[in-house]
Amino acid sequence: MFAACVWEEQMYANCSGPGFALHSDIVAPYLLKYGSEELQREYVPGMADGSVITAIAMTEPDAGSDLLGLRTRAERLDGGWSLSGSKTYITNGWLADMVVVVARTTPGRSSRGLSLFCVPRSAAGFERGSRLRKLGMHAQDTAELFFDDVRLPDSALLGQEGEGFRYLMQELPQERLLIACMAQASSEFMLEATRRHAAQRQAFGGPLLRIKPVEHALARVMADVVTGRALVDDCLARHARGDLDATLASIAKLQATEIQGRVADACLQLHGGAGYMRDHEVSPACAAPAGRRAERRPRGVAALWPRHHRLADLQGVRRRARPAHLRGCQRGDAGNHRPDTVKLEAALSVSDDSSPGWCWLPPVRLHG
Numbered sequence: 001m002f003a004a005c006v007w008e009e010q011m012y013a014n015c016s017g018p019g020f021a022l023h024s025d026i027v028a029p030y031l032l033k034y035g036s037e038e039l040q041r042e043y044v045p046g047m048a049d050g051s052v053i054t055a056i057a058m059t060e061p062d063a064g065s066d067l068l069g070l071r072t073r074a075e076r077l078d079g080g081w082s083l084s085g086s087k088t089y090i091t092n093g094w095l096a097d098m099v100v101v102v103a104r105t106t107p108g109r110s111s112r113g114l115s116l117f118c119v120p121r122s123a124a125g126f127e128r129g130s131r132l133r134k135l136g137m138h139a140q141d142t143a144e145l146f147f148d149d150v151r152l153p154d155s156a157l158l159g160q161e162g163e164g165f166r167y168l169m170q171e172l173p174q175e176r177l178l179i180a181c182m183a184q185a186s187s188e189f190m191l192e193a194t195r196r197h198a199a200q201r202q203a204f205g206g207p208l209l210r211i212k213p214v215e216h217a218l219a220r221v222m223a224d225v226v227t228g229r230a231l232v233d234d235c236l237a238r239h240a241r242g243d244l245d246a247t248l249a250s251i252a253k254l255q256a257t258e259i260q261g262r263v264a265d266a267c268l269q270l271h272g273g274a275g276y277m278r279d280h281e282v283s284p285a286c287a288a289p290a291g292r293r294a295e296r297r298p299r300g301v302a303a304l305w306p307r308h309h310r311l312a313d314l315q316g317v318r319r320r321a322r323p324a325h326l327r328g329c330q331r332g333d334a335g336n337h338r339p340d341t342v343k344l345e346a347a348l349s350v351s352d353d354s355s356p357g358w359c360w361l362p363p364v365r366l367h368g
């Protein structure tokens with residue numbers, strides 16, 4: 001919850017970077033949960049006092065959504081490993097003193113063939129490429145990384161060999177929640193900035209806010225923001241209880257980032273030409289969803305809607321019996337053989353029965 005307050009405050013301050021959250025709430029949990037005592041002693045104190053900045057490197061030029069297709073290899077040597085390959089789009093990649101690198105330790109595409117390694121910036125053969133120029137989120141550095149026969153000791157292996165994919169999947173709910181939370185707080189920032197702008201900006205003899213279509217557009221933004229907040233707050237509460245599953249975290253992330261996109265679009269429009277100027281307070285926030293677009297389905301649609309999640313699994317969320325017309329179906333009947341996202345749509349299309357199972361009904365609050 002403390003971490004979530006920091007994520008949100010960073011967004012309310014209209015500040016897309018540095019990637020504090022990635023360092024503290026994505027990388028640190030890997031060290032704390034799966035790292036040996038030796039690895040924890042080596043990195044955690046520095047990570048806590050800020051002298052060691054960290055990143056996590058999964059994506060490669062030819063493997064983004066399709067994580068199992070990654071080509072970075074770690075080969076066992078006597079007493080250690082040799083790491084070779086390249087990564088791209090790595091947040092904090094330029095600043096990082098240590099990078100958790102996902103590498104294949106068993107050839108093929110098996111999910112049991114991926115392992116995680118803690119690679120210090122000082123390792124011979126580890127080079128940074130260019131610092132990538134993005135459409136938005138300029139305060140967050142994003143870089144390419146190259147590994148050429150980087151020699152690592154046995155102790156650099158994070159957790160067990162071959163368990164990397166499982167660790168990544170286990171940490172995904174918090175990562176998805178983090179993105180949902182930041183997207184939600186950014187939407188709230190944009191709404192507030194736009195409401196202020198519309199109240200001050202004069203047009204047709206009065207404030208913009210008095211013009212009905214403008215008021216209606218802001219009302220639609222507010223409806224989006226309030227529903228997003230209800231979902232995100234409920235997920236935060238579930239996560240604090242250790243009760244947030246991958247499916248609901250995916251839904252929160254999808255919804256919050258889609259809402260962020262819609263809010264950015266409407267708010268930019270309501271700022272007129274001013275919103276398109278880089279120096280205007282709202283423009284960085286409005287540009288951020290473009291950067292998040294790639295992240296809306298990180299690790300591919302499989303991450304959004306893992307194959308093993310079938311329609312029936314939603315009962316954990318819906319908490320009610322399935323509608324009559326689906327009761328005879330086997331698990332996975334609905335949406336089988338369709339793209340994973342279609343499964344989500346299929347699932348949603350049966351949610352209009354009278355069951356209130358989809359209602360989270362948490363207390364709704366708006367920033368400020």
Ligand SMILES: Cc1cc2nc3c(=O)[nH]c(=O)nc-3n(C[C@H](O)[C@H](O)[C@H](O)COP(=O)(O)OP(=O)(O)OC[C@H]3O[C@@H](n4cnc5c(N)ncnc54)[C@H](O)[C@@H]3O)c2cc1C
Nearest residue numbers: 056057058059063064065089090091291294297298299301
């Ligand atoms: C600002 C930013 C920061 C990032 N930070 C990190 C980081 O710190 N560490 C890291 O490892 N990566 C990071 N990434 C990379 C990010 O995770 C990838 O961009 C993402 O996984 C998508 O991979 P890709 O870009 O290769 O797209 P591709 O895999 O080429 O996908 C292109 C499009 O096709 C869609 N698509 C792909 N497969 C399917 C499918 N089966 N069905 C339907 N649609 C599909 C995707 O959703 C996407 O819209 C970052 C990216 C950005 C933009």
